[in-house]
Amino acid sequence: MPDHSITSLDALSALYPNPVAPASVAKEIDHIDANYAALIAASPFCLLATMGPEGLDCSPRGDKPGFVTVRDAKTLLIPDRKGNNRLDTFKNILSDARIGMLFLIPGYGETLRVNGRAELSCDPELCGGFEMAGKLPACVIVVKVEAAYFQCSRAVVRADLWNPAGHVDRRTLPSAGQILQGITARNTAIETFDGEAYDKALPERVKATLY
Incomplete structure (x- = not known):
């Protein structure tokens, strides 16, 4: 397969020939x-x-x-x-x-x-x-x-970063607890992690430890 890596300034300049504004x-x-x-x-x-x-x-x-x-x-x-x-x-x-x-x-x-x-x-x-x-x-x-x-x-x-209509429904993505539980489950050296309990406690913990 041909190598399309960009490894020199000349190659980079060829891709972006227009002068800097x-x-x-x-x-x-x-x-x-x-x-x-x-x-x-x-x-x-x-x-x-x-x-x-x-x-x-x-x-x-x-x-x-x-x-x-x-x-x-x-x-x-x-x-x-x-x-x-x-x-x-x-x-x-x-x-x-x-x-x-x-x-x-x-x-x-x-x-x-x-x-x-x-x-x-x-x-x-x-x-x-x-x-x-x-x-x-x-x-x-x-x-x-x-x-x-x-x-x-x-x-x-x-x-479209500031458009509220584009805000993601958090329920469609893994929660912090789910992420931690998934990672720890693959590591036998770590005790079983309760992701659901972590998620339930997280909002109040964040609120109580902002400063």
Whole structure:
């Protein structure tokens, strides 16, 4: 069979011969300006991409709109909220500071991409500025911005992402309990997992452990 792998820049360029649109280059800046700050302030959800010795990770972060704070044009602050304690993102940052962020805003087609370098801080004063429901984050991710640019709306439009009519009926997909039960059932070293009980307790557990 012929090999259709793309293994060189020349081969890649042959597939995409059109020059980059000027706007695609002009929209990238090395800081957060007033317009990009407005997008971050409106966003309740972002994805963090990191890498480290154990591999790649892309983790969701979400809270009230504006939970990511623009401290200044070159610095973003992300409070850590209660999660699963896998610490994949944090372990990666400790070994490789590079980070990529993708901000989404419900009802808004464009997304915002931010690349930079991150560090972790447990400074009491810094954490104190992110108190929610009487609880403080264990630490704050401090991101030094190196590049920021918006992504056009084509992907969101194609996905019809914000259309409520496209929302999936959860009953048509496996639940968290069913997924865990299926995985543990294939591992004889793990005790039998009660997926139904897990699903029944999950909504209240999530509600009680948001912060």
